[in-house]
Amino acid sequence: MAKRRRLNPRPSRSSIPESNHDSTTTPPEISxxxxxxxxxxxxxxxxxxxxxxxxxxxxxxxxxxxxxxxxxQIVDIDTDIEDQQSHQxxxxxxxxxxxxxxxxxxxxxxxxxxxxxxxxxxxxxxxxxxxxxxxxxxxxTTQTLQTLTLHIGNTHQLTTPTQPVDVSDPTPPNRHAWTFFLRPSNPHLLEEVHIHLQPTFRPARVIRTRPPFEVSRLGWGTFTVTAQILLKAGYSWVHAEAQDSPDGAEGGMLGVEWRLDFAGRGSMGRLRVRVR
Known part of the structure; x- marks a missing residue:
């Protein structure tokens, strides 16, 4: 009689090592x-x-x-502008x-x-x-944005008239020596600044192509100075009031206004704008 072959007992389910079918782990939920x-x-x-x-x-x-x-924002005219300048x-x-x-x-x-x-x-x-x-x-979307700080204002000094006062002339004597200035935190971005004075001044428009962007005059009364700031080619103002520059550059010109202040030594304002 042939011997019956003895089969190996089936291993229990608990003895079979479980394979990890999901090798990936679930990323943690973001808090x-x-x-x-x-x-x-x-x-x-x-x-x-x-x-x-x-x-x-x-x-x-x-x-x-x-x-x-x-x-x-109006700031003290003695504010140290150099400490606030940043070209980053x-x-x-x-x-x-x-x-x-x-x-x-x-x-x-x-x-x-x-x-x-x-x-x-x-x-x-x-x-x-x-x-x-x-x-x-x-x-x-990769264009670099820069923050440009503009300090705008005027210095003032009361002077003594060098000419005899003509009592028949109703116009007050020119006793106010003033300097209008525009001081950008990064002047290298500016191509030029057009400064517009009252028509009684000659010339009534002054163009500055390098620092200092300022003009000095002697007069008898205050008025509003307008400055048109033109950026160099490739840059544009990120500002609702930006205009195209005379050469057609889109958003390349920004106009600012300053009322001359003859009280004391003058005054200064600070304007922060964006340049792309």
Whole structure:
């Protein structure tokens, strides 16, 4: 009689090692605290405002562009302009005053490097995707924005008339020595400045092609000086009142006005504008 072959017992289900059919891991869900309040995506290159809000650098830059106040602020004529001059490219809202999109407080923002590194470590896949999305290929979107600070004003000194006063002449004597000035934080961006005076002055239009952009006169009364600021080729003003320059450059000219101040030593205003 042939011996019956003994079969090996079927191993129990618990003894079979389970294979991992899904080799990928599910990316962690992005916390609400790590989401930009503007675009509702993972914070990318986060900036922190002075009012303690955090959002994407590009979102703050876009918001600052539409919310930037173009109103001139009067500052002390003795303000040290050199300390305020910056030629750095526009980076989010770095040192640029704009209203926070969350609380509408006038504030500035700066890049939060520590938070950026934390997000890259916490969400490597999502951050890589944001990196790819945040690298624009359109040349129009890669143009560098700069913040240009313009200090505009006039100095003043009361002088003694050098000629005898003609009592029959109703016009007051020219006793006010004044200098109108325009001091940009980056003069290398300017092609020239056209300064328009009252028609009684000769010449009534003065063109300055290099610093100092100023004109000095002796007169008897105040009036409004208009200055047309022309940028060099390839640059344009990011301003609602920008005009095409005489040579046809789109948005290449910006006009500003200043009322001469003969009280004391004069006065000065500060205007922050954007250049692309």
């Amino acid at each position: 609400e605290d790590d989401t930009c309040p503007v675009c509702q995506l993972l914070l990318y290159r986060p900036v922190k405002t002075g009012c303690n809000h955090t959002l994407c650098q590009s979102c703050m830059a876009t918001w600052a562009e539409v919310s930037l106040s173009h109103e001139m 490219p526009f980076d989010a809202a770095e040192e640029l005053e704009a209203r926070c999109p969350m609380c509408r407080t006038q504030t500035t923002a700066s890049l939060d490097q520590v938070r950026s590194q934390e997000l890259q470590t916490k969400y490597p896949e999502a951050y890589t995707q944001r990196l790819a999305e945040g690298t624009p290929s359109d040349p129009d």
